Amino acid sequence: MNQFEGAFGILLDHIRIGVVVCRRDGQILATSKSASLILEDEALPPLESVSYLSEILDPLILEDAFYALEDRLDAPNPRFHFVARLSSSVFLQIDLLPVLENGLHQDQIIVKLEELVEDADHSVPPATFQSTIEQVRSHLSGIRAAIETMMAYPEMDELVVQQFRQIIYDQALTLSKQVEEVQEEWINERKSQMTLEIMHIRDWERFLQDQIGSQPDLKVRWASVQGGAWLEGDRFSWLQSLLFLLKRIRNSIKNDSFNLMFEVCGEEVHLDVLWVGPAIRGERLEKWEDQVITADEMVHPLTLGEVFRRHQVSWLLNPEKDVRLRLVFPVYAPRTFAD
């Protein structure tokens, strides 16, 4: 047994993935060196100095995640994975794997940690980008050479002038088509990269709070979320959609102050948007649903309605006193949160 523990320790020192082995109550039994690096954050104590994982990760989220794992223990190869916010700019992909012996849970959980890299999934792949630049250069070259030649030889024959005009027209037309193609390609590329992540509602709230709080042209107050639940969505789309929606409403009601509140209601999560001022008509919201999302100087590849449908979100106008707009999300795995 001692030999096995020694080997296990060496393994944890050398593997490149972040691993924490803990008990069901979060007490840490072993960690890999990579886990310390991944969990390194100015606002948090070093992993080596803490006894419980809940001193680093949100204890309520951790508890809900362990419940979710327990719910899956009967499944073949049980596991539960989710995304957690470590700080305003760092998100982790976390995999929970139970230690089983003869099919029985041994009160030990392996927590696999991986940092999510943000910038890569918003960029156009270099190969596509390079090829586009080359094609644009080529068409511009045709236009530039034709214009410069016409300027250099102002007395050229009318037939030749016609020929050069045609070149400029054709090349400009090809460039326009190319711009459309590039945009289409970018949209498809982005769509394929927008993966849905399972994240706890507390982290959803904190994420949106961080990002929307930095908007100079919106004044948003959040009421703390009541209850626990998991939501499945892509952060980029959600942030852009909410910003788009709040800014459209602001322009419509001439008021930039909002109160936002998440609430768990059975198998639904409500995001209530409250403001002082006139109500929004349903026709107007339907019109916004057809628009491509533009917010925060970003253009999103989807319309607001497409983001809603992708996340199975519905909306209600003025469902209760003071609540002007309610977005209704389905809870991911409704029975897997702590009471």
Added chain:
Amino acid sequence: MNHQILIVEDEPSIVITLEFLLKQKGFTPQIARDGIEAMTFLENHQPDLVILDVMLPGKNGYEICQSIRHETRLDRTKVLLLTAKGRVADVEKGKAVGADAYLTKPFAIQSLMDQVDQLLAN
């Protein structure tokens, strides 16, 4: 002028402009619209200058330039590479395959004609 010039370019708009400019200078350029056509021409001729696009159907400009440099019969032929590839690595590649000059698209026609004059003077 007795200089023979071959333009290897698949983009018609560039071909028309280059042909016009070279004719204004008194040359009668030959045109090849892809790599294979260029190689066929080079098997039977020894042009003084090849204005060579890099991205071509059939055989690319780098390959054609290498073939010219491996052929002793074409020792006196100068190669001016035209390309939309503007990175330093691409220019280095052009030099490595033996090009005498390299112009990145979109180029100024004055730069192009200066290069033509300079290469033919050498």
